[in-house]
Amino acid sequence: MPKGAWWQGGRDGWAGMGWDGWQDADDVRLRLEQGADPERWSGGRPLHRAAVFGSPGAVAELARWVADVDAVEYGGTALWEAVLAGRADNARALADAGADPWRPLIGGWSPGRLALAGPGPGLFALPGGEPGLTDAEHATAEEGRRLLGALGSFHHEGIGLACVAGIDAREAVRRLEAAPADDEEMAELMADPYAYDLEEIRPFVGVTTVPGGCVVTQPWGYAPSMPGVHTRLSAGTVSYGLYANPKSGNQGSVARDGVIEGWDLHPSGRPAPDASAEEVFASCLYRLSPVAYSCAFVGLRPADARAVVGPPDLWVELPERDYWGT
Numbered sequence: 267m268p269k270g271a272w273w274q275g276g277r278d279g280w281a282g283m284g285w286d287g288w289q290d291a292d293d294v295r296l297r298l299e300q301g302a303d304p305e306r307w308s309g310g311r312p313l314h315r316a317a318v319f320g321s322p323g324a325v326a327e328l329a330r331w332v333a334d335v336d337a338v339e340y341g342g343t344a345l346w347e348a349v350l351a352g353r354a355d356n357a358r359a360l361a362d363a364g365a366d367p368w369r370p371l372i373g374g375w376s377p378g379r380l381a382l383a384g385p386g387p388g389l390f391a392l393p394g395g396e397p398g399l400t401d402a403e404h405a406t407a408e409e410g411r412r413l414l415g416a417l418g419s420f421h422h423e424g425i426g427l428a429c430v431a432g433i434d435a436r437e438a439v440r441r442l443e444a445a446p447a448d449d450e451e452m453a454e455l456m457a458d459p460y461a462y463d464l465e466e467i468r469p470f471v472g473v474t475t476v477p478g479g480c481v482v483t484q485p486w487g488y489a490p491s492m493p494g495v496h497t498r499l500s501a502g503t504v505s506y507g508l509y510a511n512p513k514s515g516n517q518g519s520v521a522r523d524g525v526i527e528g529w530d531l532h533p534s535g536r537p538a539p540d541a542s543a544e545e546v547f548a549s550c551l552y553r554l555s556p557v558a559y560s561c562a563f564v565g566l567r568p569a570d571a572r573a574v575v576g577p578p579d580l581w582v583e584l585p586e587r588d589y590w591g592t
Contacts, residue, residue, distance in 0.1 A: 280297065289320055294316070317356050322358070344360055348360060350553065372540075373543040378390045417574070423510050423512045427484075427507065428491060429505065430504075433480055434479075434480055443585050470584075471489055477566070477567040491517070496526065497521050505522075506533075515535075516533050
C-alpha cells in the first residue's frame with residue numbers, strides 16, 4: 267500500500283494528518299497528487315498550518331498548489347504566521363514562492379516589519395519607501411530581548427502573577443491589607459506545596475519590588491490574578507494578571523485604577539484579527555513567554571526571575587474575603 271493510501275476518502279484528503287505531519291514533504295506531495303485539497307484542512311488552510319508546524323519542503327510543495335499564496339486566514343497570510351512563529355526557514359520558502367513580505371495585515375503590521383522586530387531582522391530586504399521600525403519600536407524590541415534574557419527559562423505552568431506598575435512591595439502589601447507570613451511555615455510549604463490542600467495555602471503570596479513596580483507571585487496557584495486582588499493593587503495604576511493554568515493554558519487579565527478592563531486574555535499567544543498594533547508587537551516580541559509579556563505590559567523591568575520563582579522580598583498572607591468580587 268503506498269504511503270498515505272489509508273487516508274483516501276476523507277472529505278478534504280487530509281484525514282489523519284496531525285500537527286507533526288506537515289514535516290513530511292513527501293507525504294504532503296503524495297496527498298496532493300492523490301486529490302487532497304490544498305485550500306482546506308480541518309476547517310483551516312493547509313499552507314497556514316505548514317507555515318507554523320511544517321518543513322520548508324512541505325511549505326514549498328503546498329505553495330505550488332494553492333490558488334493564492336497570500337490568502338488570508340484569521341487576518342494573517344501564511345507568511346505572516348511563519349514570521350510570528352519564528353519560522354524563518356518557512357518564511358524564506360514562502361517568499362521564494364511569491365508571498366508578499368510587505369502586505370499590511372493585523373494591526374497594520376506586515377510580515378516584513380514583524381521580522382524586523384523579531385529574531386530575523388535581515389530576513390527580507392527593506393524596499394525603498396517601505397518604513398522600517400521607528401526609534402520607539404527599536405527601543406521596545408531591544409528591551410524585549412533584554413527582558414527575555416533576564417528572565418531566562420523556567421517551568422511556568424501553575425504560576426500566578428500580578429505585575430503592578432508604579433508601586434513597590436510594601437505598598438502592595440498595604441493595599442492588600444496582608445500580614446507577614448511565618449518564615450518557618452513558608453519554608454515547609456515551599457519544600458512541597460502540592461502536599462497541601464490548595465485552598466489551605468491559597469492566601470499565601472510573595473511580593474517583590476522590581477524596577478518599574480512590583481510582582482505579586484504564587485508559584486502554585488491563581489491567587490494574585492483574582493479580581494479582588496487585582497483591583498486593590500491597581501488603584502491609580504495598572505496591573506496585569508497571569509495564571510498559567512496547566513489544564514487550559516495561559517489566562518491573562520488587566521485591571522486599571524480599580525476596574526477590571528480585560529479578562530480571559532491570552533498573553534503571548536497569537537493576536538486576534540482585530541488586535542491593535544501594540545498587541546501584535548507584544549505578541550511577536552514575547553511569543554510563548556507569558557511571564558515576560560505580563561511584565562512588559564505594565565513596564566516592569568526585572569533583572570532576573572527571582573520576583574517570579576522566588577525567593578520573594580516578602581511572603582504575606584491575604585486576609586479572608588471574597589476575592590471574586592471587586
